Amino acid sequence: MTSKRLLRLLGAAVLGSLAGASAMAQDNGYYYGGLSVGKSQARIDDERIRAGLLGAGLGTTSLSLDERGTAFKIFGGYQFNRYFALEGGYFDLGRFGYTATTFPTGTLDGQIKLRGFNLDLVGTLPISERFSVIGRVGAQIAKASDSFNGTGAVHVLNRNPSKRETNYKVGLGLQYEVTPSFLIRGEAERYRVNDAIGNRGDVNVFSVTLVFPFGRTAAPAAQPAQVPYVAPAPIAEASPPVQVVPPPPRRRVSFSADSLFAFDAATLRPEGRDALDRFMKDLSGLRFDAVYIEGHTDRLGSAAYNQKLSMRRAETVRQYFIAQGRFEAAKLVATGKGETAPVTLPGDCRGSAPTPTLIACLQPDRRVVVEVSGATD
Template sequence: MKPARMLRVLGLAGLGSLAAFSATAQDAGYYYGGLSVGQSRARIDDERITAGLLGAGLRTTTMSLDESDTAFKLFGGYQFNRYLAVEGGYFDLGKFGFTSTTVPAGTLNGQIKLRGFNLDLVGTLPLSERFSVIGRVGAQVARASDSFSGTGAVQVLSPNPSKRATNYKVGLGLQYEVNPSFLVRAEAERYRIDDAVGNRGDINMYSVSLVFPFGRTPAPAPRAMPVSTYVAPAPMAEAPRPVPPPVAPRQSASFSADSLFAFDAATLRPEGRSALDGFMAQLGGLQFDTIGIEGHTDRLGGAAYNQRLSLRRAEAVKDYFVVQGRVAPEKLRVSGKGESAPVTRPEDCKGQTATPQLIACLQPDRRVVVEVNGLR
């Protein structure tokens, strides 16, 4: 076999740099397992087969090729953080073959089966909250089992050669997170293979994978921090009067935008919805006049864009309260402050380029503040 048209496996060189971002990962490490099913494709070197037969005094008249088959993988791995995992598994690339008809009259039949084990380093580059690009590079040990038979003028001297060899493998694909316990991948992979008769070539596998994380723990939701309230004492009077109920003029909580939303997005994450549910549960049956919702961003990006993003995030929180039936729409007030009210100081977070270190330093500025007014 000889190499098929080369896959353009882009981004594999970035696997090492992805590891540098591990400090910003949102999930703790977890184990996972899965299954891949797809199609494998090879390129049989018909010119070499024809030349070999001609050297034996046999001229090839026709040749039929079987260059594709069903392939599958069983795999398991450990995801260290959002960007890096190690994965091992068993693969079966199927079988490929040919039939050659010769003059003097005869036929030569050949078939190869390929299966083995692999160990890969898998890098993940998030594109959005659910979509990611994945790239892999690793080593695999494959066993090639050949089978040859001849009829008529064709005689086979070694009918069942086999060989086990270690080679590289690479791959590129997309991953979609259906939920924290179920992911779907679509991948193209290349396996470097040694057959058992002195040839080297590539097998390409195109597959769909189902991935099942075990015990995956999402990032904890932020806790609402109510402001302590002051209750004025009842006024002294000659005649006893009913003591008025305690008055809490306002209560507020600040939520990290990184927990409520994906980076540079305004769609609530599941853990963000849980945090908002917890805050509303603290209010219980208390009555109030209005709830103010303020969105804030860091200074990265343009001021006009940050203003719009902060307002969209505040409106997303408002819409969630309304859809859940927690608050009447007329009691909600939203505003976007953009980057105008940072929590951090310029001397603490220096620079203007969005490096991972600066993004992490400016995290307190990306927030949504919810303030309840007129509690009673």
């Protein structure tokens, strides 16, 4: 693949990530920076070295290779949404070399240093609440600085050739979110490089990376909810017999999770607080025996993650009711149902990738249900 074609593909991928950002965002976009340190490994073409010496009338009696080095990278990037980021940085792949002993008697020492700049598209696939798989593809401009030194029968014509060329790079790794402002990555990357005398090869880097997001906050929902909540109505109300106090009527209200929270978040939005305030006002004049709050999610993501998210959302609503002083804390019960009780039927929403179409189709499954047992005063 040529460098120009790679850059075109990279640009198209970035535009695609921007187009889908509003539908798939977990967080608002944010900038980040970081530092990566690790071990690098190159493959030196010893057969070509022997052939080059032989072409100069020299036989090779021994050849020692130094194919390992220390690499580091300093970088910054922008996280468009939960799944895509654009990242650029400066890298140093380390120093590699060889020493050849020749006949007639002589030696040839060769070394190469590789440094440059890269621009990557980074994809993130969450596998739990804190762990994610990351993959990257990008372009890099590396400067190869060679140095050669000959003794005895070996005469070097150009001691310090250098060359700068654009090539591709790819990578794969794991990311762990320690806190929203501190992430750790373990990555394996491959850089395609050319040295200054026509050799082509790959340098593999295995590194540990520290990432520091700046000003990371929860994202707002893509669109405001059209209907904040469903008006409460009695589920069942039996006609009381004469001189018998009727049992408290049960009122069950289902709130769309998208009207209360941002996608994949558990912090109440202003519209969500307004909806809950209207709900409490509508119940004025009732005394309450119990209030049951159930959180539900769609099937996107792992079952364990969805269970935790549904519980966090139910607990957020419970805490809001307590803070407003309308309900007694002892009478509020919050539970998380995760993805176990969907509203949509099997086959209604096909697919498993979190596309905007699938997220919209599964919207009825994302909800918070409040059931009140009470009686009029």
